[in-house]
Every structure is written in structure tokens, then in C-alpha cells.
Amino acid sequence: DTGVSQNPRHKITKRGQNVTFRCDPISEHNRLYWYRQTLGQGPEFLTYFQNEAQLEKSRLLSDRFSAERPKGSFSTLEIQRTEQGDSAMYLCASELRGGTEAFFGQGTRLTVV
Amino acid sequence: GQQLNQSPQSMFIQEGEDVSMNCTSSSIFNTWLWYKQEPGEGPVLLIALYKAGELTSNGRLTAQFGITRKDSFLNISASIPSDVGIYFCAGQLSLGAQKLVFGQGTRLTINP
Numbered sequence: 552d553t554g555v556s557q558n559p560r561h562k563i564t565k566r567g568q569n570v571t572f573r574c575d576p577i578s579e580h581n582r583l584y585w586y587r588q589t590l591g592q593g594p595e596f597l598t599y600f601q602n603e604a605q606l607e608k609s610r611l612l613s614d615r616f617s618a619e620r621p622k623g624s625f626s627t628l629e630i631q632r633t634e635q636g637d638s639a640m641y642l643c644a645s646e647l648r649g650g651t652e653a654f655f656g657q658g659t660r661l662t663v664v
Numbered sequence: 665g666q667q668l669n670q671s672p673q674s675m676f677i678q679e680g681e682d683v684s685m686n687c688t689s690s691s692i693f694n695t696w697l698w699y700k701q702e703p704g705e706g707p708v709l710l711i712a713l714y715k716a717g718e719l720t721s722n723g724r725l726t727a728q729f730g731i732t733r734k735d736s737f738l739n740i741s742a743s744i745p746s747d748v749g750i751y752f753c754a755g756q757l758s759l760g761a762q763k764l765v766f767g768q769g770t771r772l773t774i775n776p
Binding site for chain 1: 668670697699704705706707708709712752754762763764765766767768769
């Protein structure tokens with residue numbers, strides 16, 4: 552399968568714990584995005600990488616959130632000291648530089664209890 | 665922040681009917697995209713529009729980029745059960761803005 556891959560698909564964690572999600576983009580895509588989607592809403596932009604450089608971060612990305620893309624390939628999104636309000640679907644998308652068609656992964660559904 | 669107003673929020677139709685949904689904004693968008701999302705999955709790209717006035721088809725789906733660049737519509741003809749899902753419009757505000765702004769979605773339900 553050559554699509555965007557996200558792991559894990561589901562994560563249940565206790566409030567206050569740290570969680571980390573991984574995204575493997577389509578291999579030739581150098582742009583990578585993270586979005587968050589809550590129930591009944593469209594995805595909301597969190598952050599964006601071009602290769603290993605994090606070029607934009609949304610105000611939604613609080614200090615407890617950090618994203619990395621160390622070698623310009625896969626990316627991780629970490630949430631520290633999780634809160635119930637962090638419960639959502641976290642979506643990763645990738646895109647070719649110069650393209651305008653972002654392809655999404657299946658998402659990681661986080662439930663904070 | 666920028667918002668896309670998508671309507672209707674939900675539709676209940678009979679199999680075989682045509683469907684129309686639209687997206688409007690107070691801002692000018694450079695690109696319009698239409699995605700479909702099924703439960704527990706990520707959005708899947710259906711159609712991408714790049715120029716004002718552009719009309720593009722993908723099988724039974726047709727979408728148009730409004731002339732004012734502030735709106736877009738998606739039509740589905742002769743609906744079938746597998747069309748069930750949530751349809752999202754998304755736009756890029758400018759050439760330099762990489763992120764997508766999404767509408768709230770239109771939930772399509774089809775009665776066989």
C-alpha cells in the first residue's frame with residue numbers, strides 16, 4: 552500500500568499521560584500536514600512540514616503539543632499531559648511540493664479518559 | 665478565522681436521486697477541493713478545482729469553482745448506496761498558504 556499510513560489507529564489513554572502518534576507519508580511527498588477533527592466537524596489544521604522544516608503552526612497547537620519530522624520522511628505528533636479535550640481524530644496528510652492535492656491517512660482516534 | 669459554510673448539513677435521499685451541496689465563504693479561495701469521509705476513515709479526495717469557473721467531473725460527480733472564487737458546488741448524479749458518507753469542501757486561501765480550510769461537512773444518507 553503506497554498511501555499515507557498512520558499508527559496507531561486507536562489510542563485510549565488516561566488523562567495526564569503522554570501519547571505519540573506516527574505518520575508515514577507517501578514516499579515522494581515532501582509536504583506533511585497534521586490536522587485534528589472532532590466529532591461532527593471538519594478537520595482543522597495543526598501544523599505543516601516541508602521536508603524536515605516545520606513551517607507553520609496553528610494556534611490550536613498548544614505548548615503540550617509537539618511535532619517532528621527529523622529526516623524529512625515520517626513524522627510524529629506528541630501530546631503531553633493529555634486532557635479530555637484532546638480527544639479527537641488526528642489526521643496526517645501529505646502532498647508533493649508544488650501540488651495542491653493533499654492525501655490523507657486513515658487517522659488516529661484518541662480517547663482521553 | 666476563515667470559515668467555509670457548507671450546506672446542507674445533512675441530506676436524506678432515495679437511491680437514484682441527484683444530490684447537490686455547496687460551500688460559500690466571505691474570503692477568496694485559490695483552490696477548492698472536495699473530499700468524502702466514511703466512518704473511522706480519513707477524507708478521500710474526490711475532485712480538485714484550480715481556476716475560477718472551472719467545471720470538473722469524476723464519474724457521477726461534478727464540481728464547479730465559483731466565478732467569484734468564494735464558492736463551490738458538488739453534484740452527485742443517480743446516487744447509489746456507496747455514496748453514503750460525509751462530504752467536505754476544503755479550500756486554500758492563497759498560493760502561499762499550504763493549509764486547507766474545511767467546511768463543516770454534508771452528511772449524505774441514502775434510502776434504498
